[in-house]
Amino acid sequence: MLAMVIDDSKAIRLILGKILKDIGFEVVDAANGVEAMERLKEVGKVELALVDWNMPEMNGYEFVCEVRKDETYKDVRLMMVTTETETSQVIKALEAGANEYLMKPFTKEMIQEKLSIMGISVG
Amino acid sequence: MQFIEKEVCQYTQTIWKSILDLETTPLEEDADFEERADNLAGCVQITGAWEGTVALQCHMSLAKQVASIMFDVNNGTVSKDQIQDALGEMANMTGGNIKSLLPEPCYLSLPAVAVTQNGFRIPGGELVTQVTFQCNGDHFMVSLLKREEPTAK
Numbered sequence: 001m002l003a004m005v006i007d008d009s010k011a012i013r014l015i016l017g018k019i020l021k022d023i024g025f026e027v028v029d030a031a032n033g034v035e036a037m038e039r040l041k042e043v044g045k046v047e048l049a050l051v052d053w054n055m056p057e058m059n060g061y062e063f064v065c066e067v068r069k070d071e072t073y074k075d076v077r078l079m080m081v082t083t084e085t086e087t088s089q090v091i092k093a094l095e096a097g098a099n100e101y102l103m104k105p106f107t108k109e110m111i112q113e114k115l116s117i118m119g120i121s122v123g
Numbered sequence: 124m125q126f127i128e129k130e131v132c133q134y135t136q137t138i139w140k141s142i143l144d145l146e147t148t149p150l151e152e153d154a155d156f157e158e159r160a161d162n163l164a165g166c167v168q169i170t171g172a173w174e175g176t177v178a179l180q181c182h183m184s185l186a187k188q189v190a191s192i193m194f195d196v197n198n199g200t201v202s203k204d205q206i207q208d209a210l211g212e213m214a215n216m217t218g219g220n221i222k223s224l225l226p227e228p229c230y231l232s233l234p235a236v237a238v239t240q241n242g243f244r245i246p247g248g249e250l251v252t253q254v255t256f257q258c259n260g261d262h263f264m265v266s267l268l269k270r271e272e273p274t275a276k
Contacts, residue, residue, distance in 0.1 A: 008233070009208055009211065009212040009215070010194075010205075010208050011190070011193035011194055011205070011208050011209045011212050012193075014193070014194060014195065015142070015193060018195075054215070054231055054232075055233075056233060082219070083215055083216050083218065083219020083220065083222070083231065084219065084231070085219060085220070085223040086222075086223070086227050086228060086229070087227075088227065103219075103220075104138075104216045104219065104220075105137060105138045105141035105142050105216055106141065107141050
């Protein structure tokens with residue numbers, strides 16, 4: 001299964017990527033929403049995307065909206081992994097099409113629990 | 124007790140433990156953070172219903188340790204970019220968690236990181252909370268500065 005990690009912090013991309021690889025995913029990454037849309041077009045089928053909110057160029061919310069506008073990506077599961085915690089923002093992201101929401105800081109166990117809630121079982 | 128000091132301590136300890144697996148201990152309120160020539164500061168701005176800055180200051184030695192853990196590289200080979208990325212993200216997480224305690228709506232800026240040889244100053248920012256922590260024999264400081272209301276003319 002292929003997952004994409006989208007975060008403007010390279011450190012977070014590495015940490016989340018390592019967690020996902022340990023679980024059994026192949027991982028690609030992107031530093032913002034624009035780059036993520038390009039990567040999506042390149043790699044084709046992505047099962048899961050972990051998406052930060054605050055990023056330059058195109059933020060995570062805008063990315064979720066873009067992905068959900070395109071029928072090609074209707075099966076991509078989207079999980080926001082972000083410091084953005086306001087209830088109104090969480091609702092906004094979920095209404096835009098995010099499947100789950102996880103607040104930073106995270107642990108491997110938290111990621112696994114959210115994947116389980118999303119019905120994703122790997123490894 | 125300073126404004127949301129207990130929560131600042133709790134969030135900071137959780138972030139450092141979850142992301143870095145490092146234990147941190149808040150020091151007494153009057154504990155000094157030694158300003159050195161190699162101080163680094165990561166900060167995020169908060170705008171909206173509450174306006175101000177969250178800053179995370181530490182010495183280069185601790186910043187290198189943080190970056191080496193996050194990037195899983197040897198402490199001696201960690202690059203300047205990796206240090207800035209790591210400290211910026213730690214400031215971002217700290218700011219984001221603190222923001223959750225402030226009146227809504229508030230917005231968080233992207234993080235900025237600077238070397239602060241002569242200390243860290245935010246013009247127009249009133250210090251409301253400052254906690255110094257001990258971590259692996261080194262110190263770091265988390266500060267919350269509220270933007271002063273513009274004076275009426």
